[in-house]
Amino acid sequence: MDRDQVVHILNEIGTLLEIQGENPFKCIAYRNAARALEGLHEDLAALVADGRLQEVKGVGSSIAGKIATLVATGALPYHEELRSQVPPGVLELMRVSGLGPKKARILWLDLGILSLDALEQACRENRLLAHAGFGQKTQENILQGLVQLRSSVGKFLYHVAAERAEKIRLALEANPAVRRVSTAGSLRRRKEIVKDLDLLVATADAPAVMEQFVHLPEVERILAQGPTRSSVVLPGGLQADLRAVSEAEFPFALHYFTGSKEHNTAVRGRARRMGLKLNEYGLHREDGTALPCSDEAALYRALGLAEIPPELREDLGEIESAEQDDLPRLVDEADLRGAFHVHTTWSDGRNSVAEMVAGARARGWRYLGISDHSKSAVYAGGLDQEKLARQQADIDAVARTVPGFRIFKGSEVDILPDGSLDYDEDILSTFDFVVASIHSKFKMTEAEATGRLIRAMENPHVTFLGHPTGRLLLDREGYPVNMHAVIEAAAHLGVAIEINSHPLRLDMDWRLGRFAREKGLRIGIFPDAHEVGGLADVRYGVGIARKAWMRAEDVVNAWELDLVEKWLGRRRSGAGAARPPGDGPPAADDAKKKPARKKG
DNA sequence: GCCGTTTTCGGCCCGACTGTTTTCAGTCG
Numbered sequence: 085m086d087r088d089q090v091v092h093i094l095n096e097i098g099t100l101l102e103i104q105g106e107n108p109f110k111c112i113a114y115r116n117a118a119r120a121l122e123g124l125h126e127d128l129a130a131l132v133a134d135g136r137l138q139e140v141k142g143v144g145s146s147i148a149g150k151i152a153t154l155v156a157t158g159a160l161p162y163h164e165e166l167r168s169q170v171p172p173g174v175l176e177l178m179r180v181s182g183l184g185p186k187k188a189r190i191l192w193l194d195l196g197i198l199s200l201d202a203l204e205q206a207c208r209e210n211r212l213l214a215h216a217g218f219g220q221k222t223q224e225n226i227l228q229g230l231v232q233l234r235s236s237v238g239k240f241l242y243h244v245a246a247e248r249a250e251k252i253r254l255a256l257e258a259n260p261a262v263r264r265v266s267t268a269g270s271l272r273r274r275k276e277i278v279k280d281l282d283l284l285v286a287t288a289d290a291p292a293v294m295e296q297f298v299h300l301p302e303v304e305r306i307l308a309q310g311p312t313r314s315s316v317v318l319p320g321g322l323q324a325d326l327r328a329v330s331e332a333e334f335p336f337a338l339h340y341f342t343g344s345k346e347h348n349t350a351v352r353g354r355a356r357r358m359g360l361k362l363n364e365y366g367l368h369r370e371d372g373t374a375l376p377c378s379d380e381a382a383l384y385r386a387l388g389l390a391e392i393p394p395e396l397r398e399d400l401g402e403i404e405s406a407e408q409d410d411l412p413r414l415v416d417e418a419d420l421r422g423a424f425h426v427h428t429t430w431s432d433g434r435n436s437v438a439e440m441v442a443g444a445r446a447r448g449w450r451y452l453g454i455s456d457h458s459k460s461a462v463y464a465g466g467l468d469q470e471k472l473a474r475q476q477a478d479i480d481a482v483a484r485t486v487p488g489f490r491i492f493k494g495s496e497v498d499i500l501p502d503g504s505l506d507y508d509e510d511i512l513s514t515f516d517f518v519v520a521s522i523h524s525k526f527k528m529t530e531a532e533a534t535g536r537l538i539r540a541m542e543n544p545h546v547t548f549l550g551h552p553t554g555r556l557l558l559d560r561e562g563y564p565v566n567m568h569a570v571i572e573a574a575a576h577l578g579v580a581i582e583i584n585s586h587p588l589r590l591d592m593d594w595r596l597g598r599f600a601r602e603k604g605l606r607i608g609i610f611p612d613a614h615e616v617g618g619l620a621d622v623r624y625g626v627g628i629a630r631k632a633w634m635r636a637e638d639v640v641n642a643w644e645l646d647l648v649e650k651w652l653g654r655r656r657s658g659a660g661a662a663r664p665p666g667d668g669p670p671a672a673d674d675a676k677k678k679p680a681r682k683k684g
Numbered sequence: 685g686c687c688g689t690t691t692t693c694g695g696c697c698c699g700a701c702t703g704t705t706t707t708c709a710g711t712c713g
Contacts, residue, residue, distance in 0.1 A: 109696055113685035116696095144686045182702090184711050217710075221703055462698050463713050523713070524700070 085158045087121055087128040090151055093163055094118035096175075100166040102185035103174055103192075116142040121151075122434075129155055173198030180229040181560075182222070190215055204230050236558040238279060240322050243587035243624055245271055245278045248318055252283060252300060256326075259296055261289040263331050268341035272394045274627035276557055276590045281324040282341050290328035297326045333365050335377050340364035346399035347392075354387055354403065362387075395630040400598060412635045415609070417626045419636040421644060423619065424453030424548060425496060425519050425582060425610035430475040431456035432464040434615040437475075437491075438482045443616035445489055450645050453492035454479055455519050458506035460498045464523075467495075469511060476514065490645055492516040492652075496550060501525045503539025505546070512545040517652055519582065519610070521550030522563070530564040537565065538573045547655050548608050548640075549574060551584040551591040562591065571600050578655050580606035580640050583632070585625025586618075597632020606651075607632075608640045 098114035120142035121128065131137055132155045137148040154160050170192075176199065177188040191197040194215055197206055207227050212218040249267045256265045262285050266272070269282030287293045294314045298306045307315040307323070315325045329337040340348060340363065355362040359370055367375045367386055377383040381391040389406040393414055396402040405411045426440055427433035433440070437454060444452040456475060457466035467475055476493055483491045494517040498506040505512065505520060512518060520540045528536065541549055552570060553562025574581050581600070584591050589612070592600075600607065609625040611618055629639060636642040640651065 107685080110685050112696075116686075142686070146685060182711070186710055217704070219704060225702090460699085461713090465697080526713095527701080 085154050087124065090128065090154050091118045091121050093154060093160065094121070094147070094151075097163055097166060099175065099178070099185065100170050103170050103178075103189050104166075105186075105189070113142075113144075114147065117147045117151075132156070171198050176200060177203060180226055180233055182225045182229050187217065187222075190217065200230060200233070232561075238321065239277050239558055240279070240320070241557055241587055242271070242274065242276050242278060242590075242627070244320075245281055245322065248302065248322060248324070249281045249283065251302060252281070252297075252324060255300055256283065256285055256293065256297065259293060261287050261292050263287055264334050266338055268338060269343060272342045273344065273397055274395050274631055276594075276628065279323075281318075281322065283324065283326045284334070284338055284341055285326065285328050286331040286334035287328050288330070293328055294326065329365075332376060335379050335383050336362070336366050337364045339380050339383055342394050342397065344398050347397035347402070350399050350403050351387065354389075358387065360387070393630065395627065396633065398631075412633055414630040415626060415634050415636045415639050415642055417623050419639070419642040420449065420609065420622060420626070421642060422449040422451035422453070422490075422648070423611050423613075423622060423641050424492065424494065424517055424608055425455050425550060425584070425612050426452060426619070427456055427496070427612075427614045428454060428475075430471065430478070431461070431466060432614060437478050438485070439616055440613070440619070441482055441486060441489065441491060443619050445486065447619060450488075451490040451492060451648065453494050453517050455494040455496040455517070457523075458495055458497040460500065460506045461496075461523055466498070466506075472511065472514075490649075494518055494547075496521055497546075498523050499536060499540040501536065503536040505540060505543055509545075512543070515545065517547040518545050519548045519550040520546045522554055526554060526563045528563050530566055533563045534566040534569050537570050541570075541574055541577050541579045544655070546579055547652055548610070549579055549581045550610075551586075551589050551612070552581055553591050553593070555591050556588050557590065559588065567592070567596050568599060571596060571603055571605050575600075575603040575605040578606075580608050582608045582610045582612075583625045583628050584612050585609060585621040585623075585628075586612045587621060587624050590624060590628045592632075594628045594631035597629075597634060601633055601638065605638075606640050607634060607638055610641070 094114050095118045098111045098118070101114065102108070102111045120140050124140065132152050137143050137151055138145060143151065150160055150162060174188050174192045177183055177191055177197065178185065180200070180203070191203065195206060195211060197203050203226065206212055207223045210223070212223045213220065249271055253265055253267060256262050264286040266284050267282065268284050269280070270278045271281060285293055290311050294309055294311065298309050298314050298316055302318055303316045304319050305317040307317060313325065313327050315323060317323055327337065327341060352362050355367065360375070361368045361370070367377060367383065369375065375386055377386055384391045384406065389403065390409045390411050392402050392406050392411065395414065396411070402411065422444065428435060428437045428440055433456070435443070440454065441452055457464040459466045459468045479491055479493050494515045495507065496519045499520050499522045500506060522536065537549065537552065540546055552567065553565050555562030571581065581592050607629065609622055609629050611621045613619045613621065640648060643651070
């Protein structure tokens with residue numbers, strides 16, 4: 085049994101104990117042990133073999149014994165006994181927002197509810213009201229939580245889908261019968277949420293490729309298998325479709341299956357106006373003669389358009405821009421020179437300052453901005469003044485060991501309910517940068533949330549606005565914010581808004597990109613990393629920034645170090661909307677033909 | 685169940701919010 089499985093079981097034990105009403109600290113102990121294992125740098129099996137498990141902080145003699153059993157035998161009698169005492173349906177109930185162990189236990193023991201369907205039924209029949217702790221409002225909240233939970237079924241986060249798709253793509257690529265292979269669909273367009281995987285191959289032996297595809301080890305179930313198209317289900321219910329075409333058809337099929345539907349419709353309309361017919365098999369004149377294209381670039385060229393990157397194919401003005409050959413050169417991961425918004429063990433990170441810096445250097449970055457949590461973020465180990473001083477001394481010490489690499493001292497400072505910041509002037513002035521974020525009191529009206537964010541940005545110490553809506557994809561709606569007003573204020577004040585690259589956040593939303601560009605907003609593609617591996621999440625942020633039409637010059641952490649230092653300095657000295665030298669006015673000409681579509 | 689410059693017992697991260705209560709329990713981050 086590997087580490088991830090052990091972590092999962094320890095967490096589950098914590099939950100099962102909680103449902104049984106065990107001492108809460110005992111439950112926490114199991115979760116802490118799971119967390120400690122997650123942050124482990126060493127091989128778990130080796131640790132067990134050497135009898136050094138108890139050296140891990142959070143793992144004592146009892147849990148160490150259980151881990152050893154799990155690693156050695158793949159099972160744990162204690163865990164199985166707990167599972168036999170609590171039906172699996174109870175754990176299912178706890179997935180509903182607002183239902184914790186206590187309420188789930190009451191639903192189970194007093195009402196015999198063991199499924200989401202039964203829970204909904206009971207709410208509709210007002211059967212919850214008779215029980216202590218349940219009122220009208222609770223019942224309504226549960227029904228709402230059920231809607232939210234079910235709406236996430238059949239949807240997958242980009243990073244999950246991308247990882248699965250890449251495995252399949254590599255397997256297909258290794259097949260000698262496959263000439264070309266690509267992902268398509270919303271995944272290729274880098275949407276933050278995808279419903280299924282679309283893959284496309286060019287081959288002369290489609291049946292053989294289909295045979296390979298449906299029998300890949302990750303396939304759980306075959307939905308359909310034909311010579312040109314097969315569909316399978318992967319673990320977790322993710323559906324993957326593979327289509328096979330000839331090499332000559334490949335560019336047209338790739339374009340067609342990449343979409344979006346709206347983009348395709350617009351492109352086909354354009355072809356028709358030019359006396360051409362475009363479909364997934366080719367581009368033809370009215371007399372039926374084919375216009376061969378070797379790739380998508382040739383296809384667009386044949387229609388009098390510059391090649392449109394997949395990320396932009398949402399019919400949000402990209403065709404007009406391509407027609408005038410003024411599509412932006414989109415930011416690329418290789419453009420990033422560093423990053424801000426990184427946590428360390430000083431707050432809730434899993435790696436030290438030195439380790440995070442080493443990770444950044446290994447990526448070829450020239451600078452890194454450390455921002456642990458501020459004092460009000462107690463649950464995340466926020467730093468008080470004394471601890472902050474020690475953290476900053478630590479950063480100074482690490483900085484001396486990495487000449488030529490710049491470490492910026494900052495903080496992810498909580499924006500308090502009234503829009504003020506969680507540190508006073510004396511402390512704020514010790515930072516090179518400040519990421520201001522909301523982490524508490526999410527229930528606000530749109531006016532309150534918008535005012536709160538803008539007031540925070542008016543503080544001259546604030547350089548970046550962190551995850552502006554607080555959303556967690558497929559999990560939690562963000563607070564309602566008038567993002568247009570926030571973007572205008574940020575651009576005016578010279579504050580850059582973060583595109584938080586954590587795959588659950590990807591916040592700010594890309595749909596605001598055109599508007600943001602028009603206003604001259606600067607953005608940051610920041611990892612919000614809590615461990616070294618989290619630095620790589622910037623690739624997801626880059627995908628969103630590309631969908632948002634962002635160029636390297638719009639992205640603060642794609643700037644060279646000297647430019648970033650100047651920019652931070654100007655903001656601090658109250659110069660307002662500072663821009664890097666040589667960077668002209670916002671490129672409004674290629675950003676305002678079509679207003680950005682509102683979120684949703 | 686874990687841990688120790690508060691050290692073998694007694695605290696453990698804790699404040700805000702919500703909905704339920706009539707002084708607080710449960711949930712969340």
